[in-house]
Amino acid sequence: MKGELSLAEAARRHGVSSATVGNWRDRFVDAGKVGMDRSLPGPDGGQSQTERRLRHECEQLKLALAEATVQLRIWQKGAESVDEVPSRTSRP
Structure with missing residues (x-):
């Protein structure tokens, strides 16, 4: 060269x-x-198709993780108060 x-x-x-x-x-x-x-810089922000796909996949994974975290916290709170809820078999 x-x-x-x-x-x-x-x-x-x-x-x-x-x-x-x-x-x-x-x-x-x-x-x-x-x-x-x-x-x-251009209409695609200078990103390749692969980079755009990976960024989108990363965002989707972040959302899935956030939803799973919320669901886990709900289940944990429910497990903490399971003893406070009377069961159907404990009724006279």
């Missing part, structure tokens, strides 16, 4: 063709452009 080596020299060093090195270079540059595009 810095021009220190020609494509032919890089290919010789790595035992591949010049075309392969050129393809590697092009893929590297293209990936860098894509990475830069994702970091720019």
Whole structure:
């Protein structure tokens, strides 16, 4: 990338063709452009589809945990006062 080596020299060093090195270079540059595009603010806030899906899943898990916590507290409170409630079999 810095021009220190020609494509032919890089290919010789790595035992591949010049075309392969050129393809590697092009893929590297293209990936860098894509990475830069994702970091720019846009309609999706710069998030990839995977990141948006994971954030949504995280929010859903937080909600499920909150609901389970509330349900557990209700059950615990009920268990604390179970002895105070007369059972049907204890009536005369």
